[in-house]
Amino acid sequence: MIQQSTLRQAIDQAIVRGATWISEDVLAALEKAQSIETNPSSKKGLDQTIRSLYLSRDRQVPACPDTGWPLFFFKIGNEALLEGGLTALKTLTQEAVAAATARGILRRTMKHPLTGYDPGNNIGENIPWITTQFVPGDEIQVTYAAKGGGSEVFGGAQSRMVAFADGLTGIRKFIIDAYTAATRAGAICPPSILGVGIGGTANISADLAKEAACLRLIGSRHPEAAFHELEVTLKDAINQLGIGTMGAGGKTSVLAVHVEYAYTHIAGISVSISSNCFVARRGTCCVHADNTLEVRENPNWFGGR
Amino acid sequence: MAIYDLKAPFRDEDICALRIGDQVTLTGEAFxxxxxxxxxxFDENKKLPDRYRPIRTLIHTGPIVNVYQDRYELVSFMPTSSVRFEKWGARSVREWNLQVxxxxxxxxxxxxxxMKAYHCVHLSPQSVSPNLWLDSIRILGVNWFDEMGSIEAPWLLELDRLGPFVVDIDTEGNNLFDEMDLHVQExxxxxxxxxxxxEDFKPTKLH
Incomplete structure (x- = not known):
């Protein structure tokens, strides 16, 4: 049986890693972008950002003061047994977020939406937000993704219903227009990882987009040819826009485009985008049935990508 | 583009000489x-404490600060998005005599x-590099901490060549990102x- 204290350690590790550590795939993409960049401002901006990210790892301090909405993604093994039952996920994540906030690993970011009241510990109605997925096995894996305010608030997260009559053309146009507007003046901290969700209800496509942006590894590809082609063509097209690092102009305007989909109603196609800033952070830790911990680079949220 | 090391108090002519695209570092007090x-x-008409009045550099930011009994520790710092403060932007420039x-x-x-009328510039970061900036910032103090909390309270800072940042609005009314956007739209x-x-594609209106 998995002990609550062990799972709490895993959640703590996921938060620390998710706030301070930049994953290898993101770092490699940033270093590649830096090496090919010819715009001096963007090249320098990438260089300074990479140097700062290495310091965050070494000093174990936040990579960016915006440590985001506290979002947790659990993969729960079908045979996993948690001491006291799965309702402990809520209390354990709340305790871990409050403790990380007190240590300065997370900023006191969460407020009451109407009064602006600051609880001081990032705990409130429906926050932290937990997404669960049930998988074969007997382990519990937790991922913390720092979804920052900049990437979410300034147009980086948008949805639109596209008519079947408009099809792929309508989908592509919405994505290009939405991303272009969102990156103006470096608003969403480009070059982003752009997640796209297609199909389902509005919230399903929005969830898929967010998870594609935050949980898929850069370099991963959708297994279906039509969606992989969409990922490649959108990435190439956006990188022709000349947005660059923080809107300074340059060759790399998006680090990756990840598309996920759901079947949809014949009435229409919900399309959502979700952008993750180029300081894209996630931390994943797994508790095995024998209560050992394993830090993982890949949340493997979409079954192999 | 030129790089300027600006040291407070700033001369009006030095602020007016800045042009969009110039790089700037800042030395002196800010809040x-x-x-x-x-x-x-501005809405509740509470007076900005006198200590802030001579300071003419404003930084939109929500830092992480660890508060100890005898000191403050700046853990992370990054300029944050200004456009959401547009509602009070003009009054801030005018009534707080802002230059930067x-x-x-x-x-x-x-x-x-x-900003054009009162000679003030807006600067933006071109990286997300809080760890390269921390050594350039010393916390001098804070007011209204209990009421506003650590992100929103006005921290008094001493800057030592903080930057470089790019001038994106100058005193001539130019905006660097408006110009960048023309290229992107093309x-x-x-x-x-x-x-x-x-070119003539029009999405079907569904509502």
């Missing part, structure tokens, strides 16, 4: 600001007009073409 400070001062605003996402037409037309999106 931090988010919505709660502006709402408190550091933020992100540039600002809107009302604030730009005030490129977008080619991108439509490469994706097979017809």
């Amino acid at each position: 931090t600001c988010r919505s709660k400070l502006q709402r408190t001062v 605003i550091v933020g992100k996402t540039t600002m809107g037409p009302d604030t730009m007009a005030a 490129n977008k037309l080619n991108v439509y073409k490469s994706l097979g999106i017809p």
